[in-house]
Amino acid sequence: MTSLPTHTEKRLGLAIDLDTCVGCQACVTACKGWNDQGSGLSDQDPYGAAPSGAFLNRVHSYEITPDHGAAVIVNFPRSCLHCEDAPCVPVCPTGASYKRVEDGIVLVNEDACIGCGLCAWACPYGAREMDADVGVMKKCTLCVDRIYNDHLPEEDRVPACVRTCPTGARHFGDFADPDSTVSKLTAARGGYDLMPDLGTRPTNKYLPARPKDVPDMSAPLAPLLDIQATGFAGWLDKVLGKI
């Protein structure tokens, strides 16, 4: 049944630090690379004039213009938020979409998906993309085939996007545990939900950008003008000033 569980034991998800993300797109590439196994994430015309393909993670770039000071660029990764009240799950007519009771991960059973696309319509975050080759909906699995995989070294048992992020902007953990890194980060940094008014109760949290340092631009060279030369340099300074 595609009814949502009333409670999940864990609430696994990501805390994404918008202050640290540099928009390098490494998480996009790592995600595509890892999830391109099996039925994969197909591309259409990948080396042609109009390349297109299914991705589970996209990184936008936005510009904030504050009332005072220079504009700030914020890179904004967007993937499945593994919502507690996921709107994509109950709309599914076949039971292919489901939310796991044990850890709250939202998944698609690709063998049961008829490719109607209604789940993607129901998602406000654009987290689901249809695979044009196999006609099945694809979405972030939170790398469910990595995080519980005993064959991988322990440091690799995190989602591929988290493992690859060179700036440590992506944090993986259990939001149901108040002592987890992600819970503490969210509390300390004021992590927030995307579009909370739609009632989806996302698990993933976004940590807002911090204010940038503002250098004193009034007279950056002012200290250099006050240098008082002494000794030989002082005598030279005086002589040269008279010529």
Add this chain to the structure above:
Amino acid sequence: MHPAPSVIAFTVLSGMGFGLLAFLGAGLPAPVGWPAFFHWGLGYSLAVGGLLASTFHLGNPQRFLRAFTQWRSSWLSREAIASVACLLALAPVALSDWLGLGWPRALGLIGAVLALATIFCTAMIYAQLKTIPRWNHPTTPALFVVFAGAGGAILAGQSGAGLMLSALLALVLLAAFSIGDGAFAARAQTLGTATGLGTIGPVQGAVRVFEQPHTSPNYLMREMIYLVARKHIRPLRRLALICAAILPAVLLAILPPAPWAFAVIAAVHLLGAFAARWLFFAQAEHVVGLYYGQR
């Protein structure tokens, strides 16, 4: 939203077909013999043809049987079940009318209710989506049910009911247009609220798209951001309103209740219905467009 021809054909044709089946099930009219065969045949072909058309937009239509399993949560599943239940319930009634068997019509009334339920379920697939403010309103089920009623009445040759339902359709269309136009703005969702940027946290200010995440359109943009022909909205709205509702109401009042007249009126209505349903999809804006700075 991308106005997929298969979905437009499905919702219009099957809506009209189930509308006709509802009238026939209720015994309005109650033809006997070959006229019954052709009337019921038309209802069944439209309804079944529409359902088949709807499978053309599926990625894996061969798995369609699974769509009958999730009726507890999914309006799409409920629609599948209601439609098949309706077609099955009305089959003996159709047979009885055709062969003059005189079987009791109770099953016909049940089938008529199931036909209306099918149309309502179809509408709720769209009306339930909070992500598409224009659809997420009671005018959506009203529009679908009244459309099916008006189209069904015309095909069933019911001048009185057709006249009233066509007039009602004009009002519902106008209401859906005017309420729908303000629906997205009423949610007060912007790029800033969708991303939380500029409004949440210490860096406050106006937000704009600096760079898109990909260089050519993806599934989301093709499916949910549709910009091409919004400039044609006004003439298409006039076409929808006049052909689907006003002209059929006038023609039902002045033309004699002859089969050729109903055929003409049905063709005019169908033209308007296709225009209205195209607008229904093409004008619908999904909130995901906010992330791309487009709608």
